[in-house]
Amino acid sequence: MTQLLKLDFTFPHNYEVKVLTTAPPVQPVEKLHHFPVELEEGDRSGVYLRVTPRQGKPWTGFFVLGFESELVVNSVCSCPDPDTVCAIVGGYSYVVKAADPTDWFQLKQRPVVDVRAVPDLGLLLFVGFTEIAALDVEGVRWSSDRLSWEGISITAIKGEKLLGLGWDAIADQEVPFDLDLLTGKHSGGARPGITPAARKEL
Numbered sequence: 001m002t003q004l005l006k007l008d009f010t011f012p013h014n015y016e017v018k019v020l021t022t023a024p025p026v027q028p029v030e031k032l033h034h035f036p037v038e039l040e041e042g043d044r045s046g047v048y049l050r051v052t053p054r055q056g057k058p059w060t061g062f063f064v065l066g067f068e069s070e071l072v073v074n075s076v077c078s079c080p081d082p083d084t085v086c087a088i089v090g091g092y093s094y095v096v097k098a099a100d101p102t103d104w105f106q107l108k109q110r111p112v113v114d115v116r117a118v119p120d121l122g123l124l125l126f127v128g129f130t131e132i133a134a135l136d137v138e139g140v141r142w143s144s145d146r147l148s149w150e151g152i153s154i155t156a157i158k159g160e161k162l163l164g165l166g167w168d169a170i171a172d173q174e175v176p177f178d179l180d181l182l183t184g185k186h187s188g189g190a191r192p193g194i195t196p197a198a199r200k201e202l
Helices: none
Strands: 006-010 016-018 032-035 044-055 060-065 075-078 086-091 093-097 099-106 113-118 125-129 132-136 139-143 152-158 161-168 173-180 186-188
Touching: 032 099, 044 086, 060 086, 060 093, 075 113, 113 152
Parallel strands: 006 075, 032 060
Antiparallel strands: 016 044, 044 060, 075 086, 086 093, 093 099, 113 125, 125 132, 132 139, 152 161, 161 173, 173 186
């Protein structure tokens, strides 16, 4: 993997994370965990992270690369839950309990093209090509409906409202939408099957 991981610890966290440049040596005490657990034939690229929780034993994880592209996110983020770490590798997001690496899940946004922390609301946002999901202290709080044919850009976050643009392939232009960060409900945007006239009623 050639992309460098960005470290973003906006949220308080009860662990430390170190990015390893090579595979760790075999250690009988410290287990190596794979994400996903069952590697497929092509899962040879990824990153190694060593996580040291404040309460619990350190462990190393191999996180499989999603896409080799500069357009997707490569980042390690703290989460609204201080005991959870998120690794986004080639746009694939792995959300893991730092003290129990067997307790994890992967977000459906594949790939993630933007990630935003909203600490005032206790949310971590994951932006895909067509939808947005929000993680809070309990887990996935909401996942939006489709906002775009293909491509989303965030223009502003104002209080409990997110403003953005989604691509409308029929109109061949970006159209605005606004999204409630507390519920994930939106108005505006564009998606297949929705005409410009119907879009105004959303």
